[in-house]
Amino acid sequence: MSSYQSINPANNQLLKSWPSHDAAAVSQALETADRLFHSSWSKGDIAPRLQVLARLADLIESRVDELAAIASKEMGKLIGQSRGEVKICAQIARYYADHAAEILKPQPYPSELGEAWVEYHPIGVLVAVEPWNFPYYQLMRVLAPNLALGNPVLAKHANIVPHCADVFAKLVIEAGAPEGAWTNLFISSDQVAELIADDRVQGVALTGSERAGSAVAQQAGKYLKKSTLELGGNDVFVVLDDADIDEAVRQGAQARLSNCGQVCTAAKRFILHEKIASAFIDKFSAALKAARLGDPLDEQTTLGPLSSKDARDRLAKQVDEAVQNGATLLIGGKPVEGVGCYFQPTILTDIRPDNPAYYEEFFGPVAQIYVVGDDNAAVALANDSHYGLGGSVWTQDIARGRRLASAIETGMVFINSQSDTSAELPFGGVKRSGYGRELSDLGIKEFANQKLVVVAG
Numbered sequence: 001m002s003s004y005q006s007i008n009p010a011n012n013q014l015l016k017s018w019p020s021h022d023a024a025a026v027s028q029a030l031e032t033a034d035r036l037f038h039s040s041w042s043k044g045d046i047a048p049r050l051q052v053l054a055r056l057a058d059l060i061e062s063r064v065d066e067l068a069a070i071a072s073k074e075m076g077k078l079i080g081q082s083r084g085e086v087k088i089c090a091q092i093a094r095y096y097a098d099h100a101a102e103i104l105k106p107q108p109y110p111s112e113l114g115e116a117w118v119e120y121h122p123i124g125v126l127v128a129v130e131p132w133n134f135p136y137y138q139l140m141r142v143l144a145p146n147l148a149l150g151n152p153v154l155a156k157h158a159n160i161v162p163h164c165a166d167v168f169a170k171l172v173i174e175a176g177a178p179e180g181a182w183t184n185l186f187i188s189s190d191q192v193a194e195l196i197a198d199d200r201v202q203g204v205a206l207t208g209s210e211r212a213g214s215a216v217a218q219q220a221g222k223y224l225k226k227s228t229l230e231l232g233g234n235d236v237f238v239v240l241d242d243a244d245i246d247e248a249v250r251q252g253a254q255a256r257l258s259n260c261g262q263v264c265t266a267a268k269r270f271i272l273h274e275k276i277a278s279a280f281i282d283k284f285s286a287a288l289k290a291a292r293l294g295d296p297l298d299e300q301t302t303l304g305p306l307s308s309k310d311a312r313d314r315l316a317k318q319v320d321e322a323v324q325n326g327a328t329l330l331i332g333g334k335p336v337e338g339v340g341c342y343f344q345p346t347i348l349t350d351i352r353p354d355n356p357a358y359y360e361e362f363f364g365p366v367a368q369i370y371v372v373g374d375d376n377a378a379v380a381l382a383n384d385s386h387y388g389l390g391g392s393v394w395t396q397d398i399a400r401g402r403r404l405a406s407a408i409e410t411g412m413v414f415i416n417s418q419s420d421t422s423a424e425l426p427f428g429g430v431k432r433s434g435y436g437r438e439l440s441d442l443g444i445k446e447f448a449n450q451k452l453v454v455v456a457g
């Protein structure tokens, strides 16, 4: 039985099983990608590649509803959020279509040795290993910069979103990319490891769990291949005593419930100044309780299902263990009875450092609340984490917000906004949230040969 299956998490119905790719198909895909890398497509003028990205952006924009429905049926994202994800993908494709040539032009390096500059060249075939939570966005973050640069990509998507993987690959071809530029492979972890070991593969990008990241990075390290990792997070949502509480509650509820909480940069640890904690908790609890659970395709639904039964069962076990280890369950805490992988909006408080939950990411609609007396305590708590991905600070004193943003040990901090993403801004983290950056001018150079050329003076 294929391990790639489209199952609707709103009703557990099997939509389609997808055949896996065997060794011969993988070998052919690698050969085609490597041949493309050694062709004028990858090494020649950038313009034809950017034209493909512009056409891809147009194609995606013309098919938002169709693409969004596929994602919502396959992984349970609310239809409006799926439309938003599809639109961000078009934005990313268009950003690199419009800006890659400027970003990748040779950069002069004034030197006493003579005229010096850095050129940006593709390095070869890459492997992309991606998760189900943003089934198109995660692929586009790798495709767009590397297609602009000239690196062919072999993509291994999460096993529960094969339809998204397949339709994305077809869009890239329809936009005019040659065979080999982006190849979707329904393959196993072992087949990924074999690809990474092959001399024709020069790098690997992964978004997903620490477990997957560690396995893939070990293999990449063993074979001296460049890797980037975008892993989990336990992002803070710091509400200071001078914050606009109603706006913080509104965005805090969105930041915890969006995509049913299955977002690496979702607000997960709510750190509240003691002066406003009670007011925030009352309003925040009401906002989470007001969530309308239902079919993700129904525009009225505000909280869909988790992506799978496994994800739902993992979360339920995690919440139970947090309570067994001393946490207080303020609201929710249980799977919703009936069909589908639904989970109650949940708030946990009184989580002490000796509770394993204190250091754990809850990948679902589960908020942890902590109360502190001052800014230093907020920063100390924020940094007491194995993760370092994103975070947000809420205050009407921007200088104060900037001080906390600089002190919080993550890759991204937003002041008076929930975490977000846009093609022109770098995305990534530190510590166990991974390394490297995606998007922006930083992302397109992660897998570039940044070659120094010097003309002796």
Ligand SMILES: NC(=O)C1=CN([C@@H]2O[C@H](COP(=O)(O)OP(=O)(O)OC[C@H]3O[C@@H](n4cnc5c(N)ncnc54)[C@H](O)[C@@H]3O)[C@@H](O)[C@H]2O)C=CC1
Pocket (backbone or CB within 6 Å): 129, 130, 131, 132, 133, 156, 157, 158, 159, 188, 189, 190, 192, 193, 207, 208, 209, 210, 211, 212, 213, 215, 216, 230, 231, 232, 233, 263, 264, 361, 363
């Ligand atoms: N940073 C992010 O955006 C995301 C983080 N996650 C984290 O991952 C956790 C579990 O979600 P999953 O989808 O199960 O993530 P996962 O890490 O199991 O899967 C992510 C991708 O890695 C692949 N993979 C897993 N193990 C692998 C291995 N040994 N070798 C090669 N490829 C491998 C999977 O097939 C999938 O394509 C979540 O609870 C969350 O903490 C999940 C989704 C997105």
Ligand SMILES: CCCCCC(=O)O
Pocket (backbone or CB within 6 Å): 133, 134, 207, 230, 262, 263, 264, 265, 420, 421
């Ligand atoms: C809109 C935010 C995107 C976050 C992508 C992630 O969970 O890895």
